Amino acid sequence: MNALLLAGGLGTRLKPLTETLPKPMALIANRPWLEHVIVHLKKQGIQNFVIAVKHHPEKIQNHFGNGEKWGITIQYAMEDSLKGTAGAIKNAERYLDDRFIVVNADIVHEIDLNPLLEFHRKHGGNVTIGLTEVDDPTQYGVVQQDGAGRILRFVEKPRLEEAPSRRINAGIYVMEKKVLSFIPPDREVSIERETFPLLITRNAGVYGKVISGYWMDMGTKDRYRRIHWDVLNRVNNLPIPGKESGKGIWLGKNCDIGPGVLLIPPVLIGDNVVIGERSIIGPFSVIGNDCVIGRNVRCSETIMWDRCKINDATHLSNCIFGYDLEMGSKHILHEAVMNRMGVLQA
Known part of the structure; x- marks a missing residue:
């Protein structure tokens, strides 16, 4: 059984960070999220991966290659146009095993696959959708299930009093390859609005199971920040690089910390970082590798890439700063999101 990682989306709501970068390659705790996903799934026994790519695919291909560095194999399913979730799965059909896992690669999670796989084996259907429960289901497609876990229908963005549950699609599926015959080729197809309703109508066996563990869609800047604060607060257990030096301060290798520098936890400092004298970093700051921070800088609740x-x-x-950004002296910035000079969003 192999895993298909859907990494072809444009990441529109994370611009300008994703203008020249696939959203799953955005850094989480100084490591591309897609790398976190692959390492996490490998620990659970997945050795063979397919990555669906479209937006700046070379950034993913150049980073991962054939997967040898991680002790896995990777194949790439290139989309010539945006095809939606179901269309991307159909486009990767030739690479997929008879049973396979699909993961939306822009969802930050720590999911244990074993309960999902065991449930799939037991019910004997063709699709198992990993579900997560949310406090406010009104902005999602909400599922209605029977007592056995079979999904009866999706209700799109219901009013709270009309929601059949608080369970929504978590973007993780176990699928039998034969259901791909229900997906038309060479066009954009929504898995929630088209494929799953069709499979339910055809009584093809679509089930859902609530998954445990951390889950967050990183599709907006606010959620992207929230994920990092959750990492620093250890709300989730994503690995934090570096050595913890005092509670809540993670320090990378070969750092040069000047006199009078104050690190206020929680804070993560990457490798080879230089921080000038009397600067104050934190709380809730993530500084990428090879960054240079001058004297008397004040940096709080800010994420800075390499x-x-x-x-x-x-x-x-x-603030959120993308790769290789340089900021001049004596600037004051609040809630700025930048990927290079001249691109700024509040």
């Missing part, structure tokens, strides 16, 4: 340079006396609050 190789950024922040010059003296700049104040950053609740």
Whole structure:
């Protein structure tokens, strides 16, 4: 059984960070999220991966290659146009085993696959959808199930009093390959609006099981920040690189921390970072590898990707900086999202 990782979306709501980067390659705790996914699934016994790519596929291919570095195999299913979730699965059909796992690669999770797989084997149907329960189901497609877990219908964005449950699609599926015959080729197909309702109508055996563990869609800037604060607070158990130096302070290798620098936990400092004297970093800051931070800098609730340079006396609050960004001296920025100079969103 292999795993298909859906990594072809445009990541529109995370722009400008995703203008030249696939959303699943956004850093989470100084590591591309897609790498977290692959390592997590490998620990659960998945050795063979297919990655569906479309938006800047070279960024994924150049990073992972054939997977040898991670002790796995990777094949790539290239989309010539956006095909939706079901269309992307259909496009990868030639690479998939008779039973396979599908994971939306922009969902941050720590899912244990074994209960999902065991439930799939027991019910004997063709699809098992991993479900998660949310407090407010009104912005999602909500499932109605029978006592055996069979999904009877999806209710799209119901009013709260009309929602049949609080269970929504978590973006993780176990599928039998034969159901791909229900997906038309070479066009955009929605798995929730088209494929699953059709399979339910055909009585093809679509089941759902609530999955346990951390789950968060990183599709917006606010959620992207929230995921990082959850990492630093250890609400989830994603690995944090570096050595914990005092409670809530993670420090990478070969860092040069100047005199009078104050690190306020929780904070993560990557490898080869230089921080100038009397700077204050934290709380809730993540500094990428090879960053250079000047003197008297104040940086709080800010995520900074690799190789950024922040010059003296700049104040950053609740910002997100992409790769290789340089900020001049004495700037004051609040809630800025930047991937290079000249691209700024509040």
